[in-house]
Structure formats: C-alpha cells, structure tokens
Amino acid sequence: MDIKREDLLQLYYYLKLTRRLEDRATSLYHQGKILGGVWTSNGTEAVSVGYGYALEKNDIAAPYFRDMGVFLIRGITAKRIMAQYLGKKTGVTGGKEGNVHVGDLHFGVFGFPSHLTDNYPVGAGAALAFKMRGEKRVVAACTGDGGTSRGDFHEGMNIAAVRKLPIVFICNNNQYAYSTPLKLQMAIKNVAERALAYGMPSKIVDGNNVVEVYAAAKEAYEVARNGGGPTFIECKTMRMHGHSEHDSAKYVPRELLEEWKKKDPILYMETYLVGNQIAKKEELDSIDLRVKKEIEEAEVFAEESPYSEPEDVLKGLYATPVEE
Amino acid sequence: MDIKREDLLQLYYYLKLTRRLEDRATSLYHQGKILGGVWTSNGTEAVSVGYGYALEKNDIAAPYFRDMGVFLIRGITAKRIMAQYLGKKTGVTGGKEGNVHVGDLHFGVFGFPSHLTDNYPVGAGAALAFKMRGEKRVVAACTGDGGTSRGDFHEGMNIAAVRKLPIVFICNNNQYAYSTPLKLQMAIKNVAERALAYGMPSKIVDGNNVVEVYAAAKEAYEVARNGGGPTFIECKTMRMHGHSEHDSAKYVPRELLEEWKKKDPILYMETYLVGNQIAKKEELDSIDLRVKKEIEEAEVFAEESPYSEPEDVLKGLYATPVEE
C-alpha cells in the first residue's frame, strides 16, 4: 500500500501525542491530581493510532480503554481529555465519567463501557444499521486479548459474520490481561485463530508497526465497505506499563519487557521515517515540540477549568425526560 | 471399537424407550393432559442415547432439553418422567418444574436450565472439581446447534480448554434452532469448527448412528479421564418434529425431512443389528414389547399419582433455610 508522506507524518504525530498525553496523565496521577485510575496504552500506541487513522470521517469507532490514539485522531482534543482526567466540567463527559471511559458521537466514537468487549456487539449493531441503510460506512471495534474470552466477543463476532456486516474487529494483543498471561487466557497460539469459529477472515500484524496496522486496517475497511464482510485483526504487541499506573507488573518477566522495549512503536516509526528518508530528524523533533506544547496547553486548560456543580449529578439521566 | 452385544441391545432398548416415551408425551399433550409444552428429541435420539450410554456410573451429565435418552439411561425412570410431564408429586421435580427441565444428582444428572448452553460452563465446573480432587470422573455437557452461538458456549469451552478439564462437549446439530436454519446461525459449515477457537480437538459423527455416537463419546471420555482434556463432538442429525409439539415446522423443507426419514436412528439400528446378525428381528420385537409395557405402566403410574399440595409452593427454596 502506498501511503502519503503527509499521512505518515500524521501517524507519527498521533503516536507522539498519545504517548505524551498518557505520560503526562501518569505524572498527574502520581501527583495525586487524578483521583481515579490511569490506564495507558504505553508501548501499544501503534494499535489505536493505526486503526484509528485508517477510518474515514463518517465511520464509527467502538474502542476499548487502551485506544487513546482513536480518541485523539477522531477529534476529541487533548484539552478535553486532560480535563476529563481531572474530572472537570470541560472534560469529555463533564466530570460524569473518569479517564478513558469516554465517547463522543459528534466524532463517531462510541463510549467505552468498562465491561470488556461489550463494544463488539454494539459495534456490530452500528454496522448492521449501515448495511440496512445502504450507507458505505464501516465500524472498527477493539478489545484486548483477555477481552476475547468474553461471551460478547463470541456473540458479536458471530452476528457480524453471519450477516457479513461492515465491521472490522481489532484485538490489541498485549500478552497480558491485567496479571493473566495468554496461556491462562486461551489454549491457542494466536488470538486470530478465534476468528475460525465464525468463518471470518483474520490477519495478524505487528502491533508495534503503525504502518502495518494502518495498512491492514485500511484494507479490511475497504473490504467491509464494499460488502465483503468483517475481518478480525490481531495486533501483536506488549503492554509496557502495569495494567494501570498503580500496578508495578512484577508478574511480567523483565526480559520480555527488555525485548519489547527495542521494538517501541515510536522508535520504530522514527527509524522508519528517517531511515527511508521520508523525514529528517529535525522535522520529527519539531513535530514533537508541537506535541509537547499541545499537551502543556491541554494541562493548563484542564487545570484552569471549573468542576461541575453538585447539582449536575441529577442532570442527563434520560434523553426524553418524563414529566412529573 | 468393540462393543458388546449386550450393550448394543441396550442402546437399542434406550432408543426405543426414548422414542416411545416422547411419542406418548406428545399424544398426552394433544389430549390436553400436559399443560406446558412438549419438546421431543424425535429423530435425534441416537445423540442422547449414544453419549449417555457411554458414561460411567460416577460421571456427570449436564444435558439440554433434547436429552431424554440421558435421563433414562442414568436411572431416572419412565414412571418419574411421565409423572413429571403431568406435573405430579411423583415426578422428578414433584411438580415444581415441567417436562424436560429436570435433573437428579443421585443419578449424576444436572438439571437443565432453560437458558441454552448455561450447562457448558456448569459442566466445566464439575470437571474442574474432578480434576482438582484427582477423581477419574468425566462430564458430558450437551447443547444444540443454536446453543453454540451463546456467550456461555464460548466461555465454557474456553475455560475447559485452557485448563484441560475432563469434559466432553456434545452438540446435537439438528439443523435448526426453532425456525432458524444453520446458515442464519453461523457462517461455518460444521459446528465443529467452533472448537478451533479453543485449540480443542473435535469430531464430527453421524448423529443418527447410535453406535458411532457411543463410540466417539466413549473414546473422548477416556481421553478426558486420562488427563487429555476436552473434546467437542458434533452429532449431525435432523429434528423430525417441530421445535415443540405445537409447532408444525412449516419452515422446514419437506424434502429435507423425507431425506432424513430414511436415516431414522431406530430403523438404522434395527438394520444394523439384524443385518450384522447381532440380533434377530424377534428379539428386537420383544425388546419393543418390553418398552411398550414400561411406557404403559409409567403412564398409569403418572395418572394415578397425586398432585403436590398448594402449600408445597413454599417449600425448598433454600438448602439452608434462614431462621425467622
């Protein structure tokens, strides 16, 4: 696949933006400024950036909680996300929800329900609507390796396969589900083998190579968009932080982390861009500077934003309120 | 596999007993004597008879609702079942439950919870207990083709595979789930392909050939009993009646029924036994006579049995009642 230089640089920008935003959230967490937990996609950013960037404007993302790249790419700004972390009124959910439990229909992003893989059937339903209405839109739904053990994975995959719905199922296989390694999660070698049960084509990609993720997703979206039905994409990667920022992840062998550190998706992309003379180091540095500034501004914005009022608790339960 | 003549005749007996019992229940239903629904295994009796007969005394069956053969083989008598249909006190559940929603731990039969495939994880749990305790017992859990689309199928199969539990999963693939044909249920050709998602070995057998079902189950039980882990067995057969006895099943093409009628499991077994000179026609007739008598007696017993008292409603909620 031929990818425009501009797109490659954007992919780099979003990798950086995701990393820096989550790094900053981690710091704020350790400073006690974020009251809830912080889960990052550290080390696996290429997954959400890759599949998120491959979507078209009118498509839908049904993400899970390590999909920061998707939020940013779709148009949920770093400011709103930072404010979200701090529980501010200007956050994506106005303080109603914390951290990554966000969504915004204006940008075609479904909210993430914490219950893992609930978004597979939900995503399939949006795809069903597109197919019924004859719209050339697709859905990308994502979950973790652990999330593939849930019943909703099975039911969502099956419905999509039976009806050839325009959806692509992504799996961020980062080797662990909290402390649970793959071998206690499934008795197969590749998560992608799960797709066999649905007669669904699958692909395995290097989840640390954003270009590969992007290309695979793009291709699968086009198949789906043209009536070819769903694809399952397993992105092999490695969670480099703990499950959340309070987890030291002692259960992960250090060697494994060492090994994967070399494959860091940002490093990888830098080498790729510079090595293939697509961009100069200085150009990347200037992108990084822009990112840094964006995050700083986001933080200031978030810090200066007001909190919601206690009475906001009672607002917004129903879309059609019932008169008393 | 070498099967003793005595066992072959028993298989025949149970096929007949199952058929006649369910036929009789169907008549009683049409006479208005059975208030709830009647679902039979008509045409698919070889599945439950085969896998049920292959179990050892201390094994556990976690059946579904077309498993009449299992109930009978394990020792739940035709009398008790007939009384169950009539909602009598002497029925398997004393009138608390209807028709096939039975179970009896004394005979190693788990109750069937109507919610399809709930018994897959439940069965896996019994197998887990056997493995933990080092007991050489196995579990057989069964569901329908439609039942394999449920989340509990996925979760139960996966847990059993990951921990190599001594359980065999049976699927009565009778081509339909109520009115829903296989092609609207799954996008694969064989239900057995579902097992690939768990790295679980599978077998496809002729579900109308009781000997084949029996042999496959027996073999899989031995693998499981000896630490080899679970197997999935797809029994290909055809539901010859409606979903339940009130359903005329107009949605099933007549030709399909004609085709499968020739493969009737009882006919098949008769031909097999007589053709291979294992038994004479007369011997089979005398078995049938015995079966007929047994069913007649069961009916008389059921008819003559009393109903439970209204106050029995309040009994038996808890195993450990809470003092007021």
Added chain:
Amino acid sequence: MKETTYLEAIKEALDEEMARDPDVFILGEDVGVYGGAFRVTEGLSEKYGEWRVFDTPLSESGFTGAAIGAALVGMRPVVEMQFADFVSCAFDQLVNVAAKNHYRWGAATPLVVRAPYGGNVHGGAFHSQCIEGFFFNVPGLKIVAPSTAYDAKGLLKAAIRDNDPVIYCEHKYLYRRIKDHIPEEDYAVPIGKARIAIEGNDVSIITYGAMVHTAIEAAQTLKESGVSCEIIDLRTILPLDRKSILTTVKKTNKVVVLHEQTKTGGVGAEISALISESCFDYLDGPIIRIAAPDTPVPYSAQMEEAFIPQPKDLITAVEKLMRY
C-alpha cells in the same frame, strides 16, 4: 373503533411504526419468517423484508448489544426476547451500556426490548418470570407494562418514539385473552402516566399488567358488599407516576398494592415506601402488599395457582383494611 386482542394491538403498533418510520426495525430469535414464538411479528417479514424483521443467532447479549449500536447511529430497534426470562442473558448490555449511555456520554439509545413475561401459562420457572425486578433499581431504563389492548398499542408506540431504552413488559397470559375497542387513528399512551381503571372511594388498589384484571374481578365482588375500590393501573413502572399514586391515596386513605412479581424487592415495596414517605398523614391503615411468594414460579397447575395472586387474596386484604 375495532375489537382487537392484546396481541394484535402489539403487532399493529409494530406494523404502524415500521410503516411510519423507516428507522424502526425488529430483531430477535425467529421473529422473521416464523413470526416469533408467540406470532406477534407474523407477516411483518413479508411486508418489510428480512432485514427489518431480522432473525438473529441465539445470542441475547449479542443482539441486544447490536440493537444498542444501531440505536446509537439513529435506528429505533425493537428487540424481541423469545421469553422475557432470556433477558437475563442480555442483562449486562442493558444495565451497563443502554441504561448509562446518556448519562455518561450524552448519547441517546432509543431502544425497545419486548419482554413476553408472566405466569399462569404453565411455563415453569424459566418461561413465567416477571422480570421488572431485574431492572427496577437501574437508573436510565424505563419500564412499561400494559394491561389492556389499548395500552399495549399506545405504550408500544410511545416506547418506540421515546429516545431512551424501554423495557416493554407484555403479559403472555393476556395475549389472546383480552380484547378492546381501539381507535383506528394513530395514538400513543404517554410513558410515565398511570390511569384510573376504576374509580372508587374506599380503598385504592395499585397494580399493573395482568393483575389489573384480577383487581377488577375482586372489585366487582367487593362492590356487592358495599366496598368501593379505586383501581390504579400504573402502565409505567419506571419511573413511577408518583402524582397518580399520591392522589388516589389522599382520596381513599387506604391502599393495597398488588403484583404478580415476587414480593421481596418488588415494585410494590417502592410504591409502599413512596406513600409512607409522602403522604403518611393521609393513611388510615397499613399499606398491604399482595404479591407472589418469594420462590421461582412453580409448574403444576395447583402450585402455580397458589403462587399467583388471586382475587380472593385481594378481597381478604381489602376486607382487613376496611376494618381499620
């Protein structure tokens, strides 16, 4: 005005809403060509095509999730549970996704879940449950339960037009047993408004669903002995119509709450508590609840009759109250 059964009224509502609004569609098991287990959707598939009356695989969580996803992108799905009891398999999607979408991230989920519920049909523990208790403590859902053909149609229309997830409890016992003269022209019954089924002065009977008819039967007998009952048919269970409840209590000063759902934690508890809280000073006697006992629904006719509240139980309660 034409005479229409409860079941026909439901079908008419579906048919008319589908004709009016192309975004309305039906999904569930066997709803298509077969027309649903209770034949509520019969003929709709021929009329609207197999995509708008959509047969799903056997997977309640999956297709409920899919309905949610479709709703999020502008459709108005109506999910049919084959029996209300199976909604338990979709519990997570309803409680955590549908119910919380709007509050959490501002996305409307216009979804109707049709739940054929209730006993008196010899269905046993898995085909007779009242399921309102599952959802009654879940903010974000709405629950309606019509008792007449008029309301069955009007409430279903209102539910389909509502922008929130609505659990529509249709009582199986009423399907073909009651008829109303209902208008030819379009109408909807507003969600959140109770109705006075019978006006009276001495005692208020607050109820809903099939029990409205039980209350009417009891009220007729009571009238002969000079007791004038006011019967409130709640129509909407969540949120409750507080105003109607408090108005009748202020009028009669005596209350019996009646429901088929089991007693502990039932809707009756909330009604009783509401009254105690808000018009304690108007009460001339205890608030009596008549409800099913705290057990699963038993099967045999004798036991089921003892389980389900009968007119005589209500009469005894009212007579007791009248002595206050």
Added chain:
Amino acid sequence: MKETTYLEAIKEALDEEMARDPDVFILGEDVGVYGGAFRVTEGLSEKYGEWRVFDTPLSESGFTGAAIGAALVGMRPVVEMQFADFVSCAFDQLVNVAAKNHYRWGAATPLVVRAPYGGNVHGGAFHSQCIEGFFFNVPGLKIVAPSTAYDAKGLLKAAIRDNDPVIYCEHKYLYRRIKDHIPEEDYAVPIGKARIAIEGNDVSIITYGAMVHTAIEAAQTLKESGVSCEIIDLRTILPLDRKSILTTVKKTNKVVVLHEQTKTGGVGAEISALISESCFDYLDGPIIRIAAPDTPVPYSAQMEEAFIPQPKDLITAVEKLMRY
C-alpha cells in the same frame, strides 16, 4: 483479640476456611499469583496452590457457571468479581441456575460470590455500583453486606459454610479504612441476623455496609443535640431480619432507612414496606429513606460526594422526624 482491617478480615476468613475445608477454593480474574485487584487473596496461591486459587480467563459468566458446577459436585467455591459491577455479566448464571437449583430440582449450590462494591472511591459508573438491587428480587439467593471487620470475617465464614448461593457484598471504601479487634478463635456471624450497632430510643436508623459508619457519625452529632438514635446494621440483606427491624420500630416509633444504593427499588423500599405492613400502628411519623439519587455513580469528587448520602442528609431527616 487483634486489630484487623476489613480487608484483612476477609482474607483471614478465606485462609482459615481453606485450611479447614479442602473443598473450599477461590476462582476469578487475577486472584492467583497477583492476589486479586484489591490484594484480598494475596499469598493464598502460594499457600494453597494454583488450583485452589484459580486464575480464570476473563469470563464472568463462564467462571461463575463453573463455580456452580463445582458446587453441585460438592465443592465450596468462592468466586471473586474483580469489581462487583462485573457481576452483571454473570447475572444469568446466578439468577437462573444458582438461585433456582434447589427449588427446581433439589440440588444445593454452596457458592459464594465476593462482590467488591460501592462508591466513594472515584471509580465512576462502572467501578462503584451497589449491586444488591440486581439480586434483591431473586428468590433463592442470599445477600450479605458486612460493615465491620468483625462481620466481614464472620459473615464470609458463614457464607462459605452455607449451602446456598450467597452474594457477599464487600465495600471497597472500607477495605483499609476501618479496623476492629477481632477474636483469634474461629467464629461465624449467622446469616439472616441484624445487629444493633448503637442502642437508642428516639429514632431508628436502619442501614448496612459503609453507610453504617455514616449513620454513626450522624448519630454522634445528633446525640449532642439530645437525639438518641438506634442504629440497626442489617448485615444480611436477603432475607431480611424482619424481627430486628420490627423490634426497633416498636421501640422508637420513628424510622429512617439509609443506603448508598440508588433510591428507587432499593432495599430501603422493602424495609419501609415491611414496616408499614407489619407495624403501622407503632409509627409516629413517615418512614424516611435516605439514598443515592437515581443516576449512575458520577466520577468527579464533587459530584460523587453529592451522590453518596452524607451524615448531614441523615441529620436533616432525623430532625424532620423529631418534629413529628
């Protein structure tokens, strides 16, 4: 007597019961080497081995079903939900299988489901729910909710020894915040018995879980203004200890019911209804409920504080009652 936190008390109960009875085992996500998300099972895997502290795939329905199956063949499984919120994924297995086994077919299901529940921990809508409402209208289950370290240990022991399925609600907020001197020797706290946390004469505050501490705080303030509160700590929510409830009402004639669960359809409704029904003539004022409003649990500190009942809310209610 030694000082023990609520969390340690839970762990001790698990440890001692596992040492006492080889049939007791733990299963859930990350309970093994990791010791559970809240570290409740820390060290137990090393002590009892990885089969008795059993890490499961990410599949609540599957492992709850498996626990049921193990229970049916004589084990005493203790399931850990990582957060109580995820029990919604196991709803069907608990409500339809575990709860109904004994009534339907006489099989005991000695099962404990540990549900770390409740708010005040900045968890947002999916990590803060009170889940007792999901199960409160389900006959066949038992629900307990300790408020002290003493009860946390004693009730867990009782739950493990009980032959019915028990939902054990452990409040996350209390884990490390409260301590008790608890006996060295073995003890159990009987299921179904409330306790008087503080004796008093003027008003009864009926509550459970973390709210007991809120009640105590309010009672201290109220004492200064001369109001003597009696605080009833329910300990068991299902079935309720009617005797203790009615006794305190008869003593003080005034009642406030307090819980963190959302108000509509909460446990408080049942308590209020019970009182109205059984000792209406003893009441000198309305039964007031103080509970969370009917919304999901909001995230930001300001909103969560407004959501969760505070001592001041209780004080206002009591003062209002005292004016009656």
